[in-house]
Amino acid sequence: MxxxxxxRVCQExxxxxYGLCAVGGMLSAGTTHLAITPLDVLKVNMQVNPIKYSGIxxxxxxxxxxxxxxxxxxxxxxxxxxxGVQGGFKFGLYxxxxxxxxxxxxxxxxxxxxxxxxxSAQVFADVALCPFEAVxxxxxxxxxxxxxxxxxxxxxxxxxxxxxFYRGLFPLWGRNLPFSMxxxxxxxxxxxFIYQNIIQRRKEDCSRTQQxxxxxxxxxxxxxxxxxxxNPADNIVSSLYNKKADNVLQAVKKIGFGNLFIRSLPVRITxxxxxxxxxxxxxxxxxxxxxxxxxxGINNRKLEEAKLSx
Numbered sequence: 001m002x003x004x005x006x007x008r009v010c011q012e013x014x015x016x017x018y019g020l021c022a023v024g025g026m027l028s029a030g031t032t033h034l035a036i037t038p039l040d041v042l043k044v045n046m047q048v049n050p051i052k053y054s055g056i057x058x059x060x061x062x063x064x065x066x067x068x069x070x071x072x073x074x075x076x077x078x079x080x081x082x083x084g085v086q087g088g089f090k091f092g093l094y095x096x097x098x099x100x101x102x103x104x105x106x107x108x109x110x111x112x113x114x115x116x117x118x119x120s121a122q123v124f125a126d127v128a129l130c131p132f133e134a135v136x137x138x139x140x141x142x143x144x145x146x147x148x149x150x151x152x153x154x155x156x157x158x159x160x161x162x163x164x165f166y167r168g169l170f171p172l173w174g175r176n177l178p179f180s181m182x183x184x185x186x187x188x189x190x191x192x193f194i195y196q197n198i199i200q201r202r203k204e205d206c207s208r209t210q211q212x213x214x215x216x217x218x219x220x221x222x223x224x225x226x227x228x229x230x231n232p233a234d235n236i237v238s239s240l241y242n243k244k245a246d247n248v249l250q251a252v253k254k255i256g257f258g259n260l261f262i263r264s265l266p267v268r269i270t271x272x273x274x275x276x277x278x279x280x281x282x283x284x285x286x287x288x289x290x291x292x293x294x295x296x297g298i299n300n301r302k303l304e305e306a307k308l309s310x
Contacts, residue, residue, distance in 0.1 A: 008291030022092025028282035029087020082132025093121035175233030191296030223276030232260035
């Protein structure tokens with residue numbers, strides 16, 4: 001990795017570094033969410049109308065037959081821009097808060113640092129995402145609501161006001177905060193476990209290809225754990241945005257407590273596992289091309305070094 005070290009575009013924990021992480025998060029999250037739009041359209045319809053859309057293959061067949069192939073790409077602009085903005089906040093602020101809490105809470109466990117950092121970043125990320133998500137879910141589940149963000153934003157504002165954009169903010173936090181906390185923490189611990197117990201080599205002694213391979217394996221593990229934890233809130237978000245329920249308690253009652261965990265879970269696992277893997281892969285590829293180390297593992301020691309030098 002010496003040749004990479006020699007052409008870094010910025011130093012770790014500098015303003016430029018956090019900006020680069022934000023751009024990397026924006027690009028990785030926006031493009032990957034755009035790519036899985038058809039699966040997301042199916043997921044939302046399975047949550048809103050589970051009797052009609054009871055399975056993955058049959059659900060795709062119904063959408064294709066009744067609404068045409070273009071229906072599978074409804075809400076693509078909300079996926080690209082909404083999750084791009086969210087990804088920029090999430091990854092950029094996670095890196096910032098990880099350094100901040102490491103300095104503030106010296107002596108605390110790494111897990112507590114990861115949980116606090118990811119939760120703090122996700123709070124801001126979801127505030128940025130919420131208006132895009134409000135329009136996207138309606139476009140995907142209501143074929144004649146709007147074509148996309150351009151006509152969906154003004155229509156939602158005129159019909160429901162500013163509050164319409166943030167109707168699902170608390171359920172969104174309920175879905176994404178546990179997911180983010182589990183995902184980032186699992187990723188960090190998985191990276192450390194792989195290097196220490198499987199590869200049994202330091203990260204800096206591994207090639208960039210090996211490092212990115214570790215990133216992918218840890219990313220998939222993180223996505224799988226986070227999916228199950230966040231599934232109940234994901235069902236509630238879809239129910240609220242499509243007016244299947246007026247509040248969280250009513251949504252839980254209509255869906256059923258057990259169904260909160262299993263409804264649309266197979267399609268979410270199909271979506272989230274590869275999605276999180278690709279996000280971490282693209283994000284760390286941008287880091288590597290910028291002369292920076294991949295995420296997790298050695299970054300923990302870098303944090304300690306930075307603390308000692310200040």
